[in-house]
Structure formats: structure tokens, C-alpha cells
Amino acid sequence: MFEDVTVTFNNSDPRCVTDYKVINDKEEVWIDFTLNSAKEDMYSYVFEVSAGTQQSTRYTIAITDPTQRRNFSAVIKLPNTTFPAAALRDGKQSYRICALNEKGVYIGDGYKKVTVDVNPSFMIYANRDIFLPDTVAKSLPSFFSLTDATGFSYTNAAANAAKIDFGIYRKPGSNSTAQTPTWVVNLYSPSVATNPLTVYDISGFSPKRTTKFSQPVTGQATAFLTTAISGSSIETLAKARAITFNETTQTLPANGIAAGNAVFFLTPEGKYGMMYINAVTADLQKRPYVNVSIKVQR
Known part of the structure; x- marks a missing residue:
């Protein structure tokens, strides 16, 4: 039965994918296809998107022209806001075209699919720990490089100043009381006008990023996992925010560097990125730290 339907992927344009195609981020891809049904009329088709381990997403599109019930052609151009799940992401993503009859029943897909492989356009660094400052020994890594996700303590920070993008610190939250103390965590750039953590003298850091x-x-968990999927999508997310600050200045713990939140950034090299806060917790020695994951353009 299913052999009665064939799918042909046409090479009508250099942007077309007919089997397997490697592209770079921000490039356009066309899926030019022709559906043929030998025995049964087609009333719609399914555009199926499959990426990694995620469950496939299916879009059903009506075939409205009655003269094309047995032979139908169309071109799907990606990226396309009509098919958000088909957004081009780093790595491999496959697409199928399936025909449906008048009752919406699957009648075949020609046993074919096309695959687009997007070259890597961003780096991801998962589960990196940044400790709150220890103002006595000054040996815990409370400074951080977004370029390679390396942490630095105050004792070796000056020697690595050219790599450091920010440090973190905490102060009592505006909702803190003697009975229920709270802490808000913020970050600051070495180039901040006024150092918020005076116990760490950063005036001698040179150069300052x-x-x-x-x-x-x-509430950025979904955006980090499913929207920030390429260098260009990270840039789009970042540009939707005001990235103009040398420090975060929140007063409530939930609004600062807190689990589920994200900070977007722009490096001096012009790379956009997103830092997602997985947790604010403490280790077995009761030393508080922040666990983060980072996506940054290559």
C-alpha cells in the first residue's frame, strides 16, 4: 500500500537539500519536493521534523488545489516561522514529507528523508562552579572567564586579568530579616566603575575586559535548552535584552543570580552568549557556590 506514494526531493536551487547537506549557521535551506500518489487522492501532507533525541514534530498542511490530488509540489524554505520546530540548529536535523488521504490517514512517504547538518556555531560549557568569595584565604575561584569557562581565585586573578569577564559576590537581600536572613548574588565586571566588593582590590587588574x-x-530554562540552538539564535535572544551593564544590581534573591535565571552577555570580541544558572547551593564544606551552564558564539 505505502509503495503507491513516492516523494522526490528536487534540486531546483543551490539552497536545496535532496539527501544530505552541510551548511553554516544563518544559511537558508530549501526543501523542494514532489508527492505522487498512484491510487489514492491526497488531501494534505505532513512535514515532519526530527532532531536528536527529541520527539518528532509534525505539521499538517492542506492540499487545497483539487487538480493536485495525485501530483503535488511545494517548496519549504527554512528558517520559517510557520514551522518553529524546524529552526536550523547546530548538528543534524532530518525532515520527512508524508501524504494523507481525505480521512487524514497516512498513505506513504516514499521511505525517504533529507538531513541538514549545521556546522558548529557556538560553544557550550555545562555545570561550571563559581564560588562565592572567601575573604580570608582568598583561594576559591570566584572570578570567571566566559571564553573558556575557567575559574580564578583572587590570588591568581591579577595574573589572568586578560581572561576574566566577571566576579560574583553576595549581600543581604532587601527582604532579609534577623529571623529569616536572605542573600542576593550579583556579578560584576572588572571594569565596573565602583567595585562592589572592596575586600578584593581589583584596581591593579590589567587589562580589564x-x-x-x-x-x-x-524563567529561562526552556529558552536555554530549546531556543538557544545556534549562534544566530543565541544572538537573537541576547539582542532582545539590554546588554549595557557592567554589573547586575538586584536586591531580591529571586531576581539576582538565582536558579532558573539567565544573564545574557556580549564579549569585547563581539560574541553573544547566555549564562544559565542551574543552582545556588553549597558544597560538603558548606562553601556557597553557583553552578552555571554557558552557551556562547564561536
Whole structure:
């Protein structure tokens, strides 16, 4: 039965994919296809998107022209806001075209698919720990490089100043009381006008990187996992925020560097990125730290 339907992927343009195609981020891809049904009329088709381990997403599109019930052609151009799940992401993503009859029943896909492989356009650094400052020994890594996700303590920070994008610190939250103390965590660039953590003298750091930051944005788990999927999508997310700050200045713990929040940034090299806060917790020695994951353009 299913052999009665064939799918041909046409090479009508250099942007077309007919089997397997490697592209770079921001390039356009066309899926030019022709559906043929030998025995049964087609009333719609399914555009199926499959990426990695995620469950496939299917879009059903009606075939409205009655003269094309047995032979139908169309071109799907990606990226395309009509098919958000088909957004071009780093790595491999496959697409199928399936025909449906008048009752919406699957009648075949020609046993074919096409695959687009997008070259890597961003780096991801998962689960990196940044400790809150220890103001006595000054040996815990409370400074951080977004370029390679390396942490530095105050004792070796000056020697690595050219790599450091920010440090973190905490202060009592505006909702803190003697009975229920709270802490809000913020970050600051070495190029900040006024050092918020005076116990760490950063005046001698040279050179000082001038990475700019957004204020923390709440509820960013889904965006980090499923929207920030390429260098261009990270840039789009970042540009939707005001990335003009040398420090975050939140007063409530939930609005600062807190689990589920993200800070967007722009490096001096012009690379956009997103830092997602996985947790604010403490180790077995009760030393508080922040666990983060980072996506940054290559």
C-alpha cells in the first residue's frame, strides 16, 4: 500500500537539500519536493521534523488545489516561522514529507528523508562552579572567564586579568530579616566603575575586559535548552535584552543570580552568549557556590 506514494526531493536551487547537506549557521535551506500518489487522492501532507533525541514534530498542511490530488509540489524554505520546530540548529536535523488521504490517514512517504547538518556555531560549557568569595584565604575561584569557562581565585586573578569577564559576590537581600536572613548574588565586571566588593582590590587588574551584561532574566530554562540552538539564535535572544551593564544590581534573591535565571552577555570580541544558572547551593564544606551552564558564539 505505502509503495503507491513516492516523494522526490528536487534540486531546483543551490539552497536545496535532496539527501544530505552541510551548511553554516544563518544559511537558508530549501526543501523542494514532489508527492505522487498512484491510487489514492491526497488531501494534505505532513512535514515532519526530527532532531536528536527529541520527539518528532509534525505539521499538517492542506492540499487545497483539487487538480493536485495525485501530483503535488511545494517548496519549504527554512528558517520559517510557520514551522518553529524546524529552526536550523547546530548538528543534524532530518525532515520527512508524508501524504494523507481525505480521512487524514497516512498513505506513504516514499521511505525517504533529507538531513541538514549545521556546522558548529557556538560553544557550550555545562555545570561550571563559581564560588562565592572567601575573604580570608582568598583561594576559591570566584572570578570567571566566559571564553573558556575557567575559574580564578583572587590570588591568581591579577595574573589572568586578560581572561576574566566577571566576579560574583553576595549581600543581604532587601527582604532579609534577623529571623529569616536572605542573600542576593550579583556579578560584576572588572571594569565596573565602583567595585562592589572592596575586600578584593581589583584596581591593579590589567587589562580589564569590558564584557557587557544584561540584568538577570527569570524563567529561562526552556529558552536555554530549546531556543538557544545556534549562534544566530543565541544572538537573537541576547539582542532582545539590554546588554549595557557592567554589573547586575538586584536586591531580591529571586531576581539576582538565582536558579532558573539567565544573564545574557556580549564579549569585547563581539560574541553573544547566555549564562544559565542551574543552582545556588553549597558544597560538603558548606562553601556557597553557583553552578552555571554557558552557551556562547564561536
